[in-house]
Amino acid sequence: MVPVEFYFVLSALLFFIGVFGFVTRRNLIAMLISIELVLNAVDINFAAFNRMLFPDGQLEGFFMSLFSIGVSAAESAVAIAIIINVYRNFHSDQVNSIENMKY
């Protein structure tokens, strides 16, 4: 088995790849995909910490990760509904096009 630090470094790398994508991309769906990367990094951390702290028995991080998967599914469904509605109104899917509510 690998040392537990490898999991943490991997999840930190994945998290900040997601942050980088969120900052650089200007497309709404691409930003949403970056958010999914961030959420997956957090889920890896929950599972790895649970395996490290409770090798047998409790399943705190396990269920936290499971519920996090469910919540992120719901979140992306609503976000895609909003994106489709925005595209229908503005005929564009770039964030720059939505400036009505900015000021």
Add this chain to the structure above:
Amino acid sequence: MFCILAFIILGSAVMCVTTKKIMRAATFLLFVLFGVAGLYFLLDYTYLAAAQISIYAGGITMMYIFAIQLVGKRTLQGMVERLRGCRIIGGMIVSVIGLATVVLVFLKNSFITSSALTDGEEVPMDVIGNALLGSDKYQYVLPFEFISVFLLACIIGGIIVARKEKETK
């Protein structure tokens, strides 16, 4: 095995955020999700890996692909995205600073004992079921029911948001 999975995950994630075409980004996201499911298998959390594959890879990626197809043909074909240099440099600086901080905290603390993960046994299914639907301490019936109500609210909200506006007057 871990190194192969880490290579797949990180390579696909980098390709996912740097590729120009949005459809390829969705495909690389699928690879990342499969890699994360492989990590759960490696940690002997088989149920979590199955949930990851069925919900993320089966559901969310499909939804992304349908959304991309709906949003438009122009987006699909070589979406020319003007990636400005200053924004890339800014994002790079933010990510590298954050990454350095987090990795330093992970590696230099004394809380995490630097031990290899013990080769735990697989969690039996009846333990998961009892914990998920029990109401004692460390059992999770309340979040379970709450998440079902939450999903219902999201279905209704999604329908209302994505519905075509009726012509008023």
